Amino acid sequence: MTYEFWYWNGIPGRGEFVRLALEAGGIPYRECAREPGVQASDLVADMTADRDSPPFAPPYLVAGDMTISQTANILLFLGERHGLAPADLAGRLWINQIQLTIADMVAEAHDVHHPIASGLYYDEQKAEALRRAGDFRGQRMPKFLGYFERVLARRGDWIGGGDRWTYADLSLYHLVDGLLYAFPRRMATLARDYPGVMALHARVGGLPELRAYLASGRRLPWGDGIFRHYRELDAG
Structure with a gap:
């Protein structure tokens, strides 16, 4: 199965926690919001589409008939299904x-x-x-x-x-x-x-x-996301 993965394009954000697991696990996925021609409005349209289990916000993962959201919840699912967590x-x-x-x-x-x-x-x-x-x-x-x-x-x-x-x-x-x-x-x-x-x-x-992913352009640089560098907020 190739998963559909949705997160805002342009920032690592909370989506990067999921990307790292997908990449390190060699798990096939589509980064839907980064595909050619896809706009932020397309993500919103998909996120608000009629579903039995709608996501509140990205990141979310579409796995067949399931839509799984919340970073820790997605990782719990991937961990069990793909051996990225203990078996017990x-x-x-x-x-x-x-x-x-x-x-x-x-x-x-x-x-x-x-x-x-x-x-x-x-x-x-x-x-x-x-x-x-x-x-x-x-x-x-x-x-x-x-x-x-x-x-x-x-x-x-x-x-x-x-x-x-x-x-x-x-x-x-x-x-x-x-x-x-x-x-x-x-x-x-x-x-x-x-x-x-x-x-x-x-x-x-x-x-x-992770070597190939971390060296690639798919690994987004830090910027205006969760982690931001303001010199005045940092001190030793």
């Missing part, structure tokens, strides 16, 4: 737990630059963003990264505890990559405290399964 129920729930924790940090990273409303421009909430950034850098980044460090210290090279990556490892890679882009000075200071997390970032970045 406890293992799959554990990997989903990590994915949901990653999603929590992703949401907080976004809210650094949009702490009041996503419908307002950054410049309209800059004072609040400066205050939010200080708390995120000083309190939230160490809290989340410290948790992932403890997990890896107990589990080994991979979050699942086995000898192969899971989709949660790919997602942690993308999270760390986004933090390195958005908060380079803060991450330069924090990196020494979380060697396990940084080693996982390097391991995933060097996976043979």
Whole structure:
């Protein structure tokens, strides 16, 4: 089966967590919103089409008669169906737990630059963003990264505890990559405290399964998405 994958064109966003799993797993898919002639309005039309289980927002995956939305939910599905997560129920729930924790940090990273409303421009909430950034850098980044460090210290090279990556490892890679882009000075200071997390970032970045994708134009650069770099929001 070739899946139909829908996400906004032009930004990595939450869709990149799904793309990494599809690419690393060698899973056939169509990036529908990036196909020639497809506009953002086409995505909206497809998303709002009459379905028994309509998605709230991208990303979503069409798998035959099923439409699966929400990043962690899509990955839970792909993990079980394509061996990107442990085979046992406890293992799959554990990997989903990590994915949901990653999603929590992703949401907080976004809210650094949009702490009041996503419908307002950054410049309209800059004072609040400066205050939010200080708390995120000083309190939230160490809290989340410290948790992932403890997990890896107990589990080994991979979050699942086995000898192969899971989709949660790919997602942690993308999270760390986004933090390195958005908060380079803060991450330069924090990196020494979380060697396990940084080693996982390097391991995933060097996976043979991802080499071609990461070097291709299909891997979108960071920009005006979840992770944004504003110099005034970053500090060591």
